[in-house]
Amino acid sequence: MDHAEPLDTALGVMDVERVVRDDGRLLLLFTWEDATGQSGAGESTAGDGPA
Amino acid sequence: MTERRLDPTTGEWTTFATARQDRTFLPPAGLCPLCPTTDPARPTEVPRDSYDIAVFENRWPALSGHPPEPDLEGTSLYAVEPARGAAEVLVFTSRHDATLADLPVAQVGKLVDVWAHRYAELGARPDVAYVFAFENKGEAIGVTLHHPHGQVYGYPDVPPRVALKMRAARKHLARHGTCVWCDVVAAEQTDGARLVLQGAAVSAYVPFAARYPYEVHLSVRRHAGSLLDLDVTERRDLAAVLSAVLRAYDRLYGFSLPYVLSVHQRPTDGGDWDAISHLHLELTPLHRTATKLKYLAGSETGAGAFVADVRPEDAAARLRELVP
Numbered sequence: 001m002d003h004a005e006p007l008d009t010a011l012g013v014m015d016v017e018r019v020v021r022d023d024g025r026l027l028l029l030f031t032w033e034d035a036t037g038q039s040g041a042g043e044s045t046a047g048d049g050p051a
Numbered sequence: 052m053t054e055r056r057l058d059p060t061t062g063e064w065t066t067f068a069t070a071r072q073d074r075t076f077l078p079p080a081g082l083c084p085l086c087p088t089t090d091p092a093r094p095t096e097v098p099r100d101s102y103d104i105a106v107f108e109n110r111w112p113a114l115s116g117h118p119p120e121p122d123l124e125g126t127s128l129y130a131v132e133p134a135r136g137a138a139e140v141l142v143f144t145s146r147h148d149a150t151l152a153d154l155p156v157a158q159v160g161k162l163v164d165v166w167a168h169r170y171a172e173l174g175a176r177p178d179v180a181y182v183f184a185f186e187n188k189g190e191a192i193g194v195t196l197h198h199p200h201g202q203v204y205g206y207p208d209v210p211p212r213v214a215l216k217m218r219a220a221r222k223h224l225a226r227h228g229t230c231v232w233c234d235v236v237a238a239e240q241t242d243g244a245r246l247v248l249q250g251a252a253v254s255a256y257v258p259f260a261a262r263y264p265y266e267v268h269l270s271v272r273r274h275a276g277s278l279l280d281l282d283v284t285e286r287r288d289l290a291a292v293l294s295a296v297l298r299a300y301d302r303l304y305g306f307s308l309p310y311v312l313s314v315h316q317r318p319t320d321g322g323d324w325d326a327i328s329h330l331h332l333e334l335t336p337l338h339r340t341a342t343k344l345k346y347l348a349g350s351e352t353g354a355g356a357f358v359a360d361v362r363p364e365d366a367a368a369r370l371r372e373l374v375p
Contacts, residue, residue: 028107
């Protein structure tokens, strides 16, 4: 398991967890830390609505 | 058998991945391989009890970083090569019963960020010349899993339709000195007849010579070759415009409209593409009415010449009425 350097994105700071499975396939799990510093999986509803 | 074979009569490669015949096909919701793992005795592809967005290498890849050797040897007439490249599955949300149109714009924005991440990482690989993100949505399109997801392919060369568009763009550049996509987006903005929606940075329009009913293209108005060239505001706008068009699609016939979503960005083979590569998304539905599909029949399949049923200006006017 490995975490790359977090990246600033449109939705806050994106963290990428890298997992190599037993069969060798790569799995990436993306999570975002929002402007309030909260993080974790789950959909944000902030900014909903068309441009 | 997994390998690529070159058709000497067309110059196009076909990728064979016969193991894909055995892949999971429309499982019931309780056996969805893309849902979070809730029972350790029955692990899914995502070993977490929830997640934002997940990406994993396809269990049945058409293209792979470590492909097997071809089943047979090539000849001077028939070229064969390992199916080298990348094939990833991109899960949009942990919600099984949602569609991309159902998701909040912020979640679509996260998807845009992940597309950019995969473009950067796969595009940096020496065996990947073109990174292609796409979504097949709906059984009419041939989807095998209902859980909202897309895929990212890393092709070892620039695929045929992309190469065709690049040739047209290069010819336009030589003749006019401008990017054809920049000119198209500007023309659609000026004309307005085929415009569906205009965001702060991104326009959505039915293309002048649309091949599919209610086909819509999304393009950033300034010249930008990939998602990596967009700032955060532009990415947010792309997500918002995409979300609005998908919601309009679902209002078109009163059901969740199947489509193919294609994300086109600059090739990553190190070639001279900057002046003619322009980031754009293509949405290609098949429904020409609520109950009739546009089939790729004789003219389209045999001759590669599309015959369309819906006038682009009428499609755009209808979609404009439906944009939320």
